[in-house]
Amino acid sequence: MSALCLASRFCRGLKASHIRPVLARTSVTVAAETAQKTAIEEIPTVGKKWVGRWLFGCSGMVFGAVVIGGLTRLTESGLSMTDWHLFGKRPPLTQAEWEREFAQYQEFPEYKLKNQGMSLSEFKFIWWMEYGHRQWGRTIGTFFLLPAAYFWHKGWFTRAMKKRVLACGILIGCQGLLGWYMVKSGLEDRFKDPSDVPRVSQYRLMSHLGMAFVLYSLFLWNALDVTYPAQKLKQVSAQALKYRKFAHMTKGWVFLTALSGALVAGLDAGLVYNSFPKFADRWIPSDILAFSPTLRNFTENPTTVQFDHRILGTVALGLATTTMLWSRRVMLPPRAYTAATALGAMAWMQVGLGISTLLLYVPTSLAAMHQSGSLLTLSFAIWLTHELKHLKKLPK
Structure with missing residues (x-):
C-alpha cells in the first residue's frame, strides 16, 4: 500500500472532536495575548x-x-x-x-x-x-x-x-x-x-x-x-491644517523670544535704553554694532540684545494675535477656540509687562512677572497645539 493511501485513511479516521480542542486552545491563547497587549497599552x-x-x-x-x-x-x-x-x-x-x-x-x-x-x-x-x-x-x-x-x-x-x-x-x-x-x-x-x-x-x-x-x-x-x-473633528479642512502649522510656528517663536529674554537678563540689557518705542531719540541705536566681529553683537552687546528682544517680542505679539483672530474663521475642536483666545490675550499682557518693566528701570516685581508671563504665554501655545494634534491630514 502506498504512503499516499495510508495518509488518506488516517485523515478520514480523525474526528472533528479531536480537532476542536486544539482550535479552542489556539483561540484562547490568541485572545489572551491580545488582552495582555491591550492591558499594557492602556492605563x-x-x-x-x-x-x-x-x-x-x-x-x-x-x-x-x-x-x-x-x-x-x-x-x-x-x-x-x-x-x-x-x-x-x-x-x-x-x-x-x-x-x-x-x-x-x-x-x-x-x-x-x-x-x-x-x-x-x-x-x-x-x-x-x-x-x-x-x-x-x-x-x-x-x-x-x-x-x-x-x-x-x-x-x-x-x-x-x-x-x-x-x-x-x-x-x-x-x-x-x-x-x-x-x-x-x-x-x-x-x-x-x-x-x-x-x-x-x-x-x-x-x-x-x-x-x-x-x-x-x-x-x-x-x-x-x-x-x-485632544478632541477630534469629523471633517478636517485644508484651512485647519494650515492653521495647525501656523500655531506650531507661533509656539516656536514664543520659545525663541523667551530664550532671547535670557540673554537680556544675563547682560542686564534691560537697563541700557529705558525708553519705548525709540531707543532714546533713535529708532535704531547708534551702538547696535559696536562690537567686532559683528556676530558678537547679537549675544554680547547689551544694546543689540535688547533691540533683538523687542523685535522678537513684537513679532510674537503679531503671530499670537493672528492666531486668535484666524481661529474664528476655521472649524476647530471646541477647546481650541478658548486656547487661541487665551494665547492672544496673554501675548498682549506680556508685551505690556515688558514695556512697563523697561520704562520703570526693571523693578524686581514687574521683571519677575514678565519672566513668568513668558512661560504662561508658552503654556497657552502648548495647549492650543495640543488641541490641534489630530488635525494631521485631510480625510480621503
Missing part, C-alpha cells in the same frame, strides 16, 4: 487620574522653579553660595558658621569687585534666596522620582509614557548639573578690571532657562494628553 481609570495629577504637579513645580530662579537673578543672589553638593548641605545655624560662610563668599569676584562693605545680614538674604532655589530644584527631583517609581511598578505607564518619563528624569538631572555649571562661570577669576560686573555666562543662563522651558513643556503636554485628550 486604568484610577491610574490616569493620579498620573495626570502628578504630571500637572511636576509642571507646576518647574514653573515655580522658573519664578524663583528669576527672583534669584533679579536680586543678584545666584553667586552667594560658592560650592555645590549633589544632595545639598545643611544651612548655617550658628553665628560662627554664618561668618565662615560669609568669609568664603568674600574670596570670590562678586564681593571683591561689587559688594565690598556688605553686611552679614545682607549676605544672609542673598544666601537664603540661592539656597531656596537649589532646594526647590532638589524637591522637584523627589516629587518626580518617587511617584514615577510607584506608577511604573503599578503598570500605570504605557510604553510611550515610559520613554517620556525617562526623558524627563534625564532632563531633571542635567538641569541640576547645568545650574551649577552656570553659577561656576560667575565664580571664576576672569573679572580683572574693577569696572567689570561679575555675572554668570549669558550663554549658560540661556541654556539653563531653555532646558527648564523644555522640561516644563514636556510635563504640561503629557499632563494634557492623559487628563484632557
Whole structure:
C-alpha cells in the first residue's frame, strides 16, 4: 500500500472532536495575548487620574522653579553660595558658621569687585534666596522620582509614557548639573578690571532657562494628553491644517523670544535704553554694532540684545494675535477656540509687562512677572497645539 493511501485513511479516521480542542486552545491563547497587549497599552481609570495629577504637579513645580530662579537673578543672589553638593548641605545655624560662610563668599569676584562693605545680614538674604532655589530644584527631583517609581511598578505607564518619563528624569538631572555649571562661570577669576560686573555666562543662563522651558513643556503636554485628550473633528479642512502649522510656528517663536529674554537678563540689557518705542531719540541705536566681529553683537552687546528682544517680542505679539483672530474663521475642536483666545490675550499682557518693566528701570516685581508671563504665554501655545494634534491630514 502506498504512503499516499495510508495518509488518506488516517485523515478520514480523525474526528472533528479531536480537532476542536486544539482550535479552542489556539483561540484562547490568541485572545489572551491580545488582552495582555491591550492591558499594557492602556492605563486604568484610577491610574490616569493620579498620573495626570502628578504630571500637572511636576509642571507646576518647574514653573515655580522658573519664578524663583528669576527672583534669584533679579536680586543678584545666584553667586552667594560658592560650592555645590549633589544632595545639598545643611544651612548655617550658628553665628560662627554664618561668618565662615560669609568669609568664603568674600574670596570670590562678586564681593571683591561689587559688594565690598556688605553686611552679614545682607549676605544672609542673598544666601537664603540661592539656597531656596537649589532646594526647590532638589524637591522637584523627589516629587518626580518617587511617584514615577510607584506608577511604573503599578503598570500605570504605557510604553510611550515610559520613554517620556525617562526623558524627563534625564532632563531633571542635567538641569541640576547645568545650574551649577552656570553659577561656576560667575565664580571664576576672569573679572580683572574693577569696572567689570561679575555675572554668570549669558550663554549658560540661556541654556539653563531653555532646558527648564523644555522640561516644563514636556510635563504640561503629557499632563494634557492623559487628563484632557485632544478632541477630534469629523471633517478636517485644508484651512485647519494650515492653521495647525501656523500655531506650531507661533509656539516656536514664543520659545525663541523667551530664550532671547535670557540673554537680556544675563547682560542686564534691560537697563541700557529705558525708553519705548525709540531707543532714546533713535529708532535704531547708534551702538547696535559696536562690537567686532559683528556676530558678537547679537549675544554680547547689551544694546543689540535688547533691540533683538523687542523685535522678537513684537513679532510674537503679531503671530499670537493672528492666531486668535484666524481661529474664528476655521472649524476647530471646541477647546481650541478658548486656547487661541487665551494665547492672544496673554501675548498682549506680556508685551505690556515688558514695556512697563523697561520704562520703570526693571523693578524686581514687574521683571519677575514678565519672566513668568513668558512661560504662561508658552503654556497657552502648548495647549492650543495640543488641541490641534489630530488635525494631521485631510480625510480621503
